[in-house]
Amino acid sequence: xxxxxxxxxxxxxxxxxxxxxxTCRVARAQYKDWDRCDLTFVELAEGTTVAxxxxxxxxxxxxxxxxxxxxxxxxxxxxxxxxxxxxxxxGARGMEAVQRILNLASNHLGCTEEEIFVSSTGVIGVxxxxxxxxxxxxxxxxxxxxxxxxxxxxxxTTDTFPxxxxxxxxxxxxxxxxxxxxxxSGMIAPDMATMLGYIFTDxxxxxxxxxxxxxxxxxxxxxCITVDxxxxxxxxxxxxxxxxxxxxxxxxxxDPGADAFQAALNDLCQQMAHxxxxxxxxxxxxxxxxxxxxxxxxxxxxxxxxxxxSPLVKTAIAGEDANWGRVVMAVGKAGEPADRxxxxxxxxxxxxxxxxLVVPGFDEAPVAEHLKGTDIDISIDIxxxxxxxxxxxxxxxxxxxxxxxxxxx
Amino acid sequence: xxxxxxxxxxxxxxxxxxxxxxTCRVARAQYKDWDRCDLTFVELAEGTTVAxxxxxxxxxxxxxxxxxxxxxxxxxxxxxxxxxxxxxxxGARGMEAVQRILNLASNHLGCTEEEIFVSSTGVIGVxxxxxxxxxxxxxxxxxxxxxxxxxxxxxxTTDTFPxxxxxxxxxxxxxxxxxxxxxxSGMIAPDMATMLGYIFTDxxxxxxxxxxxxxxxxxxxxxCITVDxxxxxxxxxxxxxxxxxxxxxxxxxxDPGADAFQAALNDLCQQMAHxxxxxxxxxxxxxxxxxxxxxxxxxxxxxxxxxxxSPLVKTAIAGEDANWGRVVMAVGKAGEPADRxxxxxxxxxxxxxxxxLVVPGFDEAPVAEHLKGTDIDISIDIxxxxxxxxxxxxxxxxxxxxxxxxxxx
Numbered sequence: 001x002x003x004x005x006x007x008x009x010x011x012x013x014x015x016x017x018x019x020x021x022x023t024c025r026v027a028r029a030q031y032k033d034w035d036r037c038d039l040t041f042v043e044l045a046e047g048t049t050v051a052x053x054x055x056x057x058x059x060x061x062x063x064x065x066x067x068x069x070x071x072x073x074x075x076x077x078x079x080x081x082x083x084x085x086x087x088x089x090x091g092a093r094g095m096e097a098v099q100r101i102l103n104l105a106s107n108h109l110g111c112t113e114e115e116i117f118v119s120s121t122g123v124i125g126v127x128x129x130x131x132x133x134x135x136x137x138x139x140x141x142x143x144x145x146x147x148x149x150x151x152x153x154x155x156x157t158t159d160t161f162p163x164x165x166x167x168x169x170x171x172x173x174x175x176x177x178x179x180x181x182x183x184x185s186g187m188i189a190p191d192m193a194t195m196l197g198y199i200f201t202d203x204x205x206x207x208x209x210x211x212x213x214x215x216x217x218x219x220x221x222x223x224c225i226t227v228d229x230x231x232x233x234x235x236x237x238x239x240x241x242x243x244x245x246x247x248x249x250x251x252x253x254x255d256p257g258a259d260a261f262q263a264a265l266n267d268l269c270q271q272m273a274h275x276x277x278x279x280x281x282x283x284x285x286x287x288x289x290x291x292x293x294x295x296x297x298x299x300x301x302x303x304x305x306x307x308x309x310s311p312l313v314k315t316a317i318a319g320e321d322a323n324w325g326r327v328v329m330a331v332g333k334a335g336e337p338a339d340r341x342x343x344x345x346x347x348x349x350x351x352x353x354x355x356x357l358v359v360p361g362f363d364e365a366p367v368a369e370h371l372k373g374t375d376i377d378i379s380i381d382i383x384x385x386x387x388x389x390x391x392x393x394x395x396x397x398x399x400x401x402x403x404x405x406x407x408x409x
Numbered sequence: 410x411x412x413x414x415x416x417x418x419x420x421x422x423x424x425x426x427x428x429x430x431x432t433c434r435v436a437r438a439q440y441k442d443w444d445r446c447d448l449t450f451v452e453l454a455e456g457t458t459v460a461x462x463x464x465x466x467x468x469x470x471x472x473x474x475x476x477x478x479x480x481x482x483x484x485x486x487x488x489x490x491x492x493x494x495x496x497x498x499x500g501a502r503g504m505e506a507v508q509r510i511l512n513l514a515s516n517h518l519g520c521t522e523e524e525i526f527v528s529s530t531g532v533i534g535v536x537x538x539x540x541x542x543x544x545x546x547x548x549x550x551x552x553x554x555x556x557x558x559x560x561x562x563x564x565x566t567t568d569t570f571p572x573x574x575x576x577x578x579x580x581x582x583x584x585x586x587x588x589x590x591x592x593x594s595g596m597i598a599p600d601m602a603t604m605l606g607y608i609f610t611d612x613x614x615x616x617x618x619x620x621x622x623x624x625x626x627x628x629x630x631x632x633c634i635t636v637d638x639x640x641x642x643x644x645x646x647x648x649x650x651x652x653x654x655x656x657x658x659x660x661x662x663x664d665p666g667a668d669a670f671q672a673a674l675n676d677l678c679q680q681m682a683h684x685x686x687x688x689x690x691x692x693x694x695x696x697x698x699x700x701x702x703x704x705x706x707x708x709x710x711x712x713x714x715x716x717x718x719s720p721l722v723k724t725a726i727a728g729e730d731a732n733w734g735r736v737v738m739a740v741g742k743a744g745e746p747a748d749r750x751x752x753x754x755x756x757x758x759x760x761x762x763x764x765x766l767v768v769p770g771f772d773e774a775p776v777a778e779h780l781k782g783t784d785i786d787i788s789i790d791i792x793x794x795x796x797x798x799x800x801x802x803x804x805x806x807x808x809x810x811x812x813x814x815x816x817x818x
Contacts, residue, residue, distance in 0.1 A: 055741075056742075056744070057738070057741030057742055058740070058741045058742075058743070058744065058745070058746065058747040058748075058749075059737050059738070059740055059741030059747055059748075059749040059752065060741070060749070088734070088737075089734060089737045089749060089752075089762070089765060089766075090765075090766065091749075091750055091764065091765040091766040092750065092765075093766075123734075124734030124735075124737065124738070125733065125734045125737075125762070125766075125767050232738060233737065233738055233741050311720070311805075311809070311813070312813060315809075315810055315813035315814035316813070316814070318810070318814040319813070319814035319815060324534065325497070325498060325532075325533030325534045326533075328468050328497075328498045328533065328534075328642065329466070329468070329533070329641065329642055331467070331468060332464075332466030332467045332468030332469070332642050333465075333466055333467075334467070335465070335467065336467070337467065338467040338468055339467075339468075340467075340468040340469070340498060340500075341500055341501065343468065343498075353498070353534070355500065356498060356499075356500040357498070357499065357500040357502075357534075358534050395814075396720075396810065396814070397810060397814065398807055398810050398811075398814075400720070400724075400810075401724055401727070401805065401806060401807050401809075401810055402807075404720070404721060404724035404725070404728070405724035405725070405727040405728035405804075405805070405806065405807075406728060
């Protein structure tokens with residue numbers, strides 16, 4: 001397997017500001033035989049609120065079950081992320097290592113176990129080694145604080161680049177910061193599962209309202225990306241608000257700055273989601289699929305994801321082919337209202353087919369030029385209503401097969 | 410693109426008996442620039458009944474729309490299949506060539522247009538050339554009758570081998586024959602779409618009852634296979650009963666021999682469905698996925714198809730890896746009731762994981778041996794109820810990418 005950086009990676013990482021009340025540390029737990037930090041410990045100021053979205057998988061990991069339970073109280077003091085072992089499908093014994101981490105971290109921080117959040121990512125079906133987790137965590141406690149980039153690197157598994165995002169919003173006449181780190185590159189190479197994302201802000205946000213805003217932001221970001229249609233047993237996004245910025249408290253959308261904060265959160269989540277797609281396994285093209293004119297927004301999203309998950313559409317884009325026939329096929333199989341003779345399809349802003357027919361005198365050259373690039377736009381007008389949705393995916397290449405099938409040889 | 414025969418193809422074609430009342434002829438319409446027959450004309454005896462199952466796509470081809478309409482009367486005298494051009498997404502003008510074919514064939518046979526069935530398969534978005542269809546059909550009318558193998562070959566597009574199946578049943582103390590020809594190898598290479606299957610029997614079967622039996626047979630055959638999860642705009646299976654065998658008429662399951670006929674039809678459809686999977690694009694493994702212990706048969710089927718369509722499971726099998734973690738992931742994402750700690754997973758009859766954990770002392774050697782073969786069995790016990798389902802698929806290899814992405818280079 002190649003460790004080359006994805007050709008779709010951003011040219012540079014953003015400048016990450018400090019977020020008051022957040023201290024990151026990393027250590028080498030040696031979950032795998034590798035020369036890197038693989039345990040991340042984030043200390044959060046007293047009073048930090050938390051919200052989260054977790055995998056819909058019916059077979060979630062122990063860590064996901066724990067986070068779901070701990071989120072009820074909505075308070076956080078610590079986060080521990082283990083990379084290299086997902087501790088998923090390890091039965092009830094999977095909780096043993098998590099329990100050890102909860103004990104250690106809550107004692108260290110002088111808080112309850114419910115204020116400690118834990119994620120693990122990596123090989124499925126192997127118990128997280130308790131001793132390594134414990135030794136790693138003890139080391140992290142006494143390590144020097146690290147940079148955002150170090151933390152983003154320590155949570156990586158088969159990712160080819162660390163993923164960082166930042167933005168800000170004006171709340172109560174003050175600037176609050178939102179930083180995000182995320183990992184994931186498909187539901188991922190040799191047994192390595194999971195998208196894990198963490199958002200940190202210094203704003204003062206009520207936990208229930210933070211959850212409401214995160215749910216909304218997720219709808220147009222993490223729930224609108226797909227690499228290979230496969231869903232991890234461990235997918236987790238957590239948002240922490242330390243409340244260390246001396247500004248107004250956000251309790252509802254009627255509070256001044258709440259809309260601005262929501263917009264910033266939407267933007268941050270979309271940045272983070274795009275970074276995951278840009279590291280899609282074997283990806284050579286970043287694809288935006290915009291559907292409009294569907295009967296509803298929900299219907300538009302089902303159609304958009306049907307196109308985004310179609311192996312035939314994804315291979316056509318890999319082959320730099322404006323194969324609108326495959327797009328029609330994928331619209332048709334979505335099962336949502338559509339009328340062949342009202343459908344229009346475009347690539348790179350150029351309409352290729354309209355009202356169920358190829359555009360008369362269609363000139364392929366500018367479309368072919370667009371498809372040679374790395375960022376591809378597919379637009380689909382269903383022609384029936386007002387429903388819109390945009391999703392993002394990557395192409396399906398030999399690289400994906402090499403990463404996921406060839407590793408045994 | 411390679412024309413090598415699939416490594417999963419049967420070693421030999423079955424001996425096909427005559428089916429009284431069925432006469433096949435083929436001709437060269439030259440829908441593409443190739444040296445082969447690509448138009449098939451099947452003449453059916455007077456009194457032939459017909460039933461059909463058609464694509465659920467919301468953007469079906471003109472031919473599918475015609476067949477849906479013609480099936481209402483349940484009578485057939487002729488079938489015309491065009492290979493090389495799907496005539497799909499050609500708008501209202503797509504009907505022009507179909508209308509020409511209906512005129513010619515109904516005049517030739519002295520029947521109504523509603524007794525003529527038409528299918529087309531191949532490139533999407535290009536009008537079926539009327540003149541080629543007409544000339545080809547005229548040639549077919551005066552050609553000598555051909556073999557079943559010739560007909561099965563003339564309907565092929567990117568298939569690597571002709572697909573034939575046969576079986577028989579005892580009805581009213583007489584043997585009736587059921588022959589099938591089918592094409593399809595994924596939702597298929599460079600713009601070539603579609604699974605098209607045709608069943609012919611000399612039994613006497615009421616059209617409504619034939620439809621009931623075909624629906625039942627489809628449930629455990631054509632609806633239980635997947636190559637790449639993509640659905641063609643033209644998928645069609647038609648069953649013709651010529652009634653030329655001097656035996657009892659089948660009107661309902663209370664008629665003697667009806668159960669035997671249903672069993673034979675099930676068997677034939679399953680044979681045909683498996684042949685399509687065995688010609689899956691780039692396939693190197695034929696995979697059977699059997700789910701038991703789900704809450705219902707429907708739930709079991711959703712889970713089985715989730716596993717069968719998972720790119721990560723399919724690439725693991727291509728890599729000859731008993732990666733049960735990916736199977737857990739695919740069970741979990743199906744959204745059906747499942748409990749991680751009750752799940753058992755086996756490969757080749759050997760249980761790998763039980764009750765949510767890898768089997769203690771698990772010996773990988775016999776499983777690895779099984780995975781080196783071409784026919785792979787995955788068994789999944791959900792551990793919750795009595796629901797069962799079995800589906801078939803193939804692995805996902807570099808061959809699939811080469812066929813679907815590399816054709817432009």
